Amino acid sequence: MTMKVVAAIDLGTSNSCCGYVLETFNPPYEPICCCPGIVSDVYEKTPTALLVRRGTLEAVSFGADAITAWQNDNNSGEPPEFHIFRRFKMALYTAEPGADTVVQAEDGYSMEVGSVIRKSLKLFKESLIAKVNRENANYITDADAQIRWYVTVPAIWPETARAKMQTWAHEAGLLRAELTLEPEAAAISNLKRSSVEDQIRRNDLRKFMLVDVGGGTVDISGIQIQKMDPLQVSNLYARRGAAYGGEQVDAKFRQMLTEVIKHAGFSRMTQQVAYELSAVMDHFAACKARYGNQRVDLNRLLDALYDERYKSTQYDREAEIRSGLSNYNRSHSTNLLFRSNFLHFNDNEMQHFFQDTVDGVCSAIRAALDEHDVSMIVVTGGLSRSRFLAAAVKEQFEPVTSRNRRMRGIIESGQPSIDIARGSVIFGIDKILGNETIQSRILSRGYGVMCIDGYRPLVKMSDSVGVGETRDSYGQPATPEQTSCLIPFYTHGADPYNRDEQRQIGNLELAIRPGIDTAVGYRIYFGDTTLRMEAMGNGSNNRTDKNPKTQPVISLRSMCHEIKYLEYIIYRT
Template sequence: MHMIVAAIDFGTTYSGWAFSFRAEYERDPRKAEVKHWHSGIGTLVTVKTPTCLLVKPDGITFQAFGYDAENQYLELADKDEHKNYYYFRRFKMLLFGALGKHLTKETTVMDEMGKELFAVDVFAMSIKFMVDDMMAVVNQRLTGIIMETDIHWVLTVPAIWSDLAKQFMRQAAIKAGIATERLTIVLEPEAASLYCRHIPVDTTVTDGNLTISELPTGSKYMVLDAGGGTIDITVHEVQSQYTLREVRAANGGDWGGTMVDKAFENFIIDLVGETVFDTFKHSETIDWLHLAREFELKKQAAGTQSEGNVIMHFPVSLIDLFETEKERKITIKDAIVVSKYDKTVELKRDKLKISHSTIENLFEHSIQQIVEHVQKLMTDERMACIKAILMVGGYSESPLLQRAIKSAFPGIHEVIPQEASSAVLRGALIFGHNPMTITERVLKYTYGVDISLPFVDRIYPESKRVKTDEGDRCKDIFHKLIKNESSVTPGETQVKRCYYTVHKKQARISFDIVISKEKTPTYVDEKGCTKIGTIQIKFEEPDDLPGRKVNLTMLLGGTEIIVELEDEKTGNKVINTAEFWG
């Protein structure tokens, strides 16, 4: 048992941390110390800080994270000293859809101006900042010395991520100084769901009196975790008072709030042109940063009113760039009048008046993708009798998204906790104290290993024939361990297989762990198969003859898969080595 559980919610747009003491958790599982961040501009205080990292020009030394990184970069840009610094925003999206891309220690991530650093370092620096920040607060709170072993860390990831992306996050956390045995990866929608199972009626914004904490056993509800980058959709069924099982494997897409930011950028490009916008971003960086920050606030307020216009500051530097490019004969004001925005957008000096409908249109593509995806899911027979849609994540606080879900699913309750953006953090702490609160999960992939079988003419292709001391064999066979859509129980579901060496004096045996969305692939190199790692065991004293037995055990049902190899002759074991990643 750990004295403290600490959670880091590492988001695409915003991140945060929280911790809770074991004793306080036992009295009230919702009790949490959630860090509040000060923006440094005005009096804005939030439960999360922007996921922004500033690195010194050497590419190695950490400079700042969050609002501090934003503000320091603004100051550097103001003095035109920013160009050699590395400024990263929204880099978590690199890990979405990483199934086909092989993440390695050499994978790089690009900063806002196109410079690159190793991704694992960028993630590790960000995690280390949050670890250090939290440790400073904990040490202030407590008079005694806190040992590292007193803390168990929980790191949140989207449920729709691949095993590779989860492995990558674990490696980054280890690089940031968290010991792997004191780290649990928790799935974001599960964490949010757990928190909402604990909150009473009066803390939920809902269309009636329904809350997730009062649903009877057997009730199903959908968790719509809408964040900056990903939309993560899972279906849970209530087990006992505070436990859940997953009914349908998590799925979703990259339709989060950043899609709206992209639409805003395209809107500005429609007004000034791509060349001008690129020049503006690189040469007038401070104005570009102010514009992005102002839109972030307008985005959060979108849909709260329909009268009047949305007024935004339009940088003078952008007007100048537009009007000096190619000695243009037209002013930006006149260019807007002759554009498709002639009736909805107006420029007065440096104020851009934008109609509410134009702002709402920026959300249209993102919201449409989310609604259509949920509609498609609702046709699945496992979705029958869904009682509610639990909306969590920062984007769920958008009135536009709330209204769209409400009108698309009139017979289903929408439940939005007041703490929608910190529900994941708070739930992650509950999971850290008691991981057995999730009783069952559903596999997204079929898992298998790469093996060889005795070669049979006219059945196997000649290109896969290999010679061994056991005779000719067919390589690249996908040997299935467990198929997708299987229900698995944490701590219980194990797959055991035994394999044998095929060479004399064979010094090692290694397996590629391969996944596929198909139920029964034949070969590991066919379309749709992805290798997620390699695990091998060495024999200190190789046998003279082939046929040495090795047992492979795969433990499923947790948030990560665990693979173990055992040499039956000596009892030596290997568990998920570093080779398993990258």
């Protein structure tokens, strides 16, 4: 059946969206962006929020619709019907390899993160199919055959996290889904905008840096432009970034609330007042994209904290909050105000909440610039809408003040919130048309296998690998009677033989033919999104066969408890 849709899901830490293009894949094409439910006017996306029914754990809705339903549930006066999960994506980044990873709903209920992500991706799939068929008269009749799916992940995620995400996408019904790296997708999106393309052609720019600042991470990709038509690029350096984003700004605001509200046990009561606290944080999140004097309503949160016991006394709630603010202002050189149950602040205070994140982002950019000169910096991602971040990047890195005299300027993306989904769709369409947009990448870690005689590096950290490039390796069974061989697969750091920097990420399982002359061989394929291994050789000791017989794709047995077998392991850098 004909491929009719290319779609990409950008499941973000704070906000999410989906992009797609229908059957006509020949340029020019412009991906359509959509979300389950209502889309935010500020971020052009929907909040990352999954609503599930208590007891059955059936997925009910996603995004702004989920938040509205949860609010109505809490205001109904009846026993609650739902759990809501928010900001769950970063649990994969911080999880220990092989550990069972759970995330908590706003009310404290725990669920395995893979289940939350699978349910979310499935709702995205159902929403996209319903939208396309509603607008195009049952256009999609066989989603498995007619849709090519892409799911985005941060570049700084470890291999195990990326492997989990792709496996969960498949289990959610996104068959043959591939991964795209978020900064690379954002770079492709911007290079396909006429304003950026014109500047590149006019100034003959060849090297630039893409800085993607989202909800949970800053991802940095250095791009070398090889051709503009068709677009072909390669990496300048290995993946870079750090855990700085909008969530860190929110965490600092929440920390302020904890210090200011002196009600006994507030920090331990956050689950009991989850709805009220979530409403305050959503209000603050909207403030991050605005300027000038602002205020956040604390009335319902304070009502929930200061219960009926205080209403019968002469207790002065407002006086206590003001006292707490006074102490905070002295400690942090801020001027936060509390009047009529509203917390008031201006740009200076907002910059205080942003400062740690801004410093972290600029530090990551500086480290990347120290490694490679670039002609231009493109800043994108939801948090790039903040003028505090934009002003800091311009102040520190524009040509006038930058040590990098070759830099021509800094560009802010025109559509930072949807760049990742848009670029992923364009990347997928180019593949269908036979153009590999990403020609090569720089590995952030090396890869190797553990053999009887010790560790054997196959590729080194900082190696440049091309799409479709292969590496071959051979070995001899330990005994002639062996019929199978389990080869531990590792990543390593700058020194391949430093045990402290080696990390096992899977096991390569080979079926071999008994015999003293049998050679155990395997070939590694460096694809655009996966590292794939195949058994090879014809069972003889001929180790120089230039056209070895390729057997079916072998399994990599995962170290992760929830994934029993993998056919490939994600390596993208």
